[in-house]
Amino acid sequence: MKKLLSVLLSAALMLGLCSMLTACGSAKTLNVYNWGEYISDGSEDSLDTIKAFEAWYEENYGEKIKVNYTTFSSNEDMYNKLSSGAVSYDVIIPSDYMIAKMIEEDMLVPLNFDNIPNYANIDENFRGLNYDPNDQYTVPYSYGVVGIIYNANVVDEEDVGGWDLLWNEKYAGQILQFNNPRDAFGTAQYKLGLDVNSTDKATWDQAYEELKKQEPLVQKYVMDEVYNMMEIGEAAIAVYYAGDYFTMLDAQADDVDLRFYYPERTNYFVDAMCIPKGCQNQELAEIFINYMLSEEPAIANAEYIYYASPNSVVYNSEDYQEEMGEEAMEILYMDVDNFKALYNQYGFLNQDKDTLSYVSELWHKVRN
Amino acid sequence: MKTLSKVYTALILLFLFAPIVILIVFSFNGSNSTAVMSGFSFQWYEELFHNSNILEAVRNTLVLAVASAVISTIMGTAAAVGIFRLRSKYLRAALDTVTNIPMINPDIITGISLMLMFVFVGRFFGLSNSLSFWTMLIAHVTFCLPYVILQVLPKLQQMDKSLPEAAMDLGCTHFRAFLKVEIPELFPGILTGMIMAFTMSLDDFVISYFTAGPGFQTLPVLIYSMTKKTVKPTIYSLATIIFFVILALLTLSNLVDSDTDKAIKEARKKKKAKNQAN
Numbered sequence: 327m328k329k330l331l332s333v334l335l336s337a338a339l340m341l342g343l344c345s346m347l348t349a350c351g352s353a354k355t356l357n358v359y360n361w362g363e364y365i366s367d368g369s370e371d372s373l374d375t376i377k378a379f380e381a382w383y384e385e386n387y388g389e390k391i392k393v394n395y396t397t398f399s400s401n402e403d404m405y406n407k408l409s410s411g412a413v414s415y416d417v418i419i420p421s422d423y424m425i426a427k428m429i430e431e432d433m434l435v436p437l438n439f440d441n442i443p444n445y446a447n448i449d450e451n452f453r454g455l456n457y458d459p460n461d462q463y464t465v466p467y468s469y470g471v472v473g474i475i476y477n478a479n480v481v482d483e484e485d486v487g488g489w490d491l492l493w494n495e496k497y498a499g500q501i502l503q504f505n506n507p508r509d510a511f512g513t514a515q516y517k518l519g520l521d522v523n524s525t526d527k528a529t530w531d532q533a534y535e536e537l538k539k540q541e542p543l544v545q546k547y548v549m550d551e552v553y554n555m556m557e558i559g560e561a562a563i564a565v566y567y568a569g570d571y572f573t574m575l576d577a578q579a580d581d582v583d584l585r586f587y588y589p590e591r592t593n594y595f596v597d598a599m600c601i602p603k604g605c606q607n608q609e610l611a612e613i614f615i616n617y618m619l620s621e622e623p624a625i626a627n628a629e630y631i632y633y634a635s636p637n638s639v640v641y642n643s644e645d646y647q648e649e650m651g652e653e654a655m656e657i658l659y660m661d662v663d664n665f666k667a668l669y670n671q672y673g674f675l676n677q678d679k680d681t682l683s684y685v686s687e688l689w690h691k692v693r694n
Numbered sequence: 695m696k697t698l699s700k701v702y703t704a705l706i707l708l709f710l711f712a713p714i715v716i717l718i719v720f721s722f723n724g725s726n727s728t729a730v731m732s733g734f735s736f737q738w739y740e741e742l743f744h745n746s747n748i749l750e751a752v753r754n755t756l757v758l759a760v761a762s763a764v765i766s767t768i769m770g771t772a773a774a775v776g777i778f779r780l781r782s783k784y785l786r787a788a789l790d791t792v793t794n795i796p797m798i799n800p801d802i803i804t805g806i807s808l809m810l811m812f813v814f815v816g817r818f819f820g821l822s823n824s825l826s827f828w829t830m831l832i833a834h835v836t837f838c839l840p841y842v843i844l845q846v847l848p849k850l851q852q853m854d855k856s857l858p859e860a861a862m863d864l865g866c867t868h869f870r871a872f873l874k875v876e877i878p879e880l881f882p883g884i885l886t887g888m889i890m891a892f893t894m895s896l897d898d899f900v901i902s903y904f905t906a907g908p909g910f911q912t913l914p915v916l917i918y919s920m921t922k923k924t925v926k927p928t929i930y931s932l933a934t935i936i937f938f939v940i941l942a943l944l945t946l947s948n949l950v951d952s953d954t955d956k957a958i959k960e961a962r963k964k965k966k967a968k969n970q971a972n
Binding site for chain 2: 355357359361362363364367368369371374376377394395396397398399400403410411413415549550553554557558570573575577579580603606631636
């Protein structure tokens with residue numbers, strides 16, 4: 327018994343050491359930091375983007391590289407890691423408001439677009455957005471729109487239409503609201519027609535009153551618990567992102583009939599690729615960004631993530647349109663022709679410290 | 695009363711294991727729902743082995759766990775022997791306390807303080823990436839050490855002191871007596887310590903989260919980052935596999951433990967019988 331065990335243990339150790347040594351081989355490395363589950367990873371016969379890039383690079387540049395791909399769970403996570411100075415990444419993919427904050431704090435490197443010819447695939451509608459008005463630092467990767475998801479077996483069709491559904495007393499105890507202050511306040515502000523980027527405390531107070539009115543009707547304040555609760559019919563109305571509606575639709579129980587609509591005035595977000603200061607190999611990072619914009623990986627990623635893509639090669643591709651289906655194309659890309667105007671009007675900007683702390687104070691009052 | 699205690703035991707077992715059973719059941723789900731069961735299939739297991747991102751995280755986690763288990767076992771055993779042989783009672787108590795600090799300290803404090811130290815040292819040497827596999831290894835060895843020491847020390851106290859002395863009487867050198875007599879006596883403790891270190895390293899999230907660099911991500915950190923989208927059933931199948939591997943490992947260690955215990959008891963019995971015969 328003992329002998330067997332020691333043989334097993336030493337074998338495991340040898341194996342570990344061997345793989346460690348190969349991992350330390352001196353190939354060029356590229357450190358990519360992205361959201362979890364936010365890239366096509368080879369599941370369900372999709373493209374394994376990272377592997378494919380390594381192979382593509384070797385073929386075109388005759389040099390082996392290693393991509394270190396790691397993931398974060400929120401913009402704040404990513405920001406803390408980067409600003410601690412402990413690590414250096416070559417490519418990161420944060421969301422719009424975080425990009426604005428990082429630009430302000432001089433944490434990003436201006437891109438050299440000569441190395442990113444595929445940037446031509448990005449339509450005019452996705453350039454010059456608020457967070458990077460001069461298109462110096464970012465290349466958009468994916469975008470999404472907030473909408474309302476409801477169970478048609480519970481909710482009457484006549485009540486459907488605007489933000490009012492989330493405040494409808496008929497469905498008390500069946501409503502799910504965002505569990506983060508920005509998005510939750512957003513729903514109230516869009517409902518009342520207020521500016522979501524206002525620095526005037528009075529308008530935030532107004533939104534607060536509205537949320538306080540809604541509070542007794544809300545079953546729960548949720549983030550990703552929303553999937554399970556909607557899929558099994560535990561709640562009937564939720565506000566969430568359009569792409570995620572299709573994930574729920576895929577997994578809904580037999581007695582649940584999920585539907586989706588956009589209320590007028592709603593939130594738009596963009597996640598974009600950028601290069602942080604301290605990057606070790608800017609040219610390689612730009613080649614990677616360029617590769618992500620090319621047809622095959624861009625389509626594979628859009629199909630995997632199920633959010634809309636700002637890449638015209640993707641949404642104009644017939645294969646992609648067929649794969650997604652008519653309903654999904656219609657919902658995901660409803661505003662594609664007018665995106666810039668809508669985004670710059672309704673998208674979230676980075677908040678100044680004063681407003682931020684005032685809002686989180688109000689949010690605490692809503693939750694108690 | 696008896697039925698009551700049986701019901702109580704059953705309830706405890708139910709609460710302990712129901713979540714794991716549910717997870718295992720859903721890992722065989724035919725659809726990608728995490729709530730509705732629809733048919734039996736192996737598709738999530740199949741997908742797991744096609745997902746290079748998850749597999750790399752699994753490999754990283756295992757490499758780290760094995761390496762930190764082996765290193766902390768060697769260091770921990772040496773430390774335990776050293777502490778045991780200290781003459782001064784106060785010094786021994788002090789060292790005992792110091793070794794226990796990483797275990798009692800909240801993970802988050804250990805994690806943050808390690809990260810700060812690594813960043814400080816990294817800056818000092820002008821590294822662009824202060825955090826890497828090696829810093830994670832140091833961190834993991836740090837919090838695994840006390841568990842090994844805690845397992846080995848009692849075995850040293852249980853050991854018959856005259857055994858190594860007898861070996862040296864018969865001409866063994868110090869070192870040889872240690873290898874041939876003491877190590878086999880301590881073996882169950884060393885093994886349990888190693889397995890504990892392995893499992894502690896395997897499921898650590900907080901410390902790994904703070905000390906992970908761009909080139910090395912472990913499984914718990916990867917799973918945590920999946921909250922933008924919903925966690926996929928692939929993770930359930932992975933958790934099922936890990937659960938059974940750990941179960942097998944624990945069974946193995948218990949077998950070894952009872953084997954050695956039995957052997958020791960038998961040897962003692964024989965010795966007693968011999969003494970009595972004389």
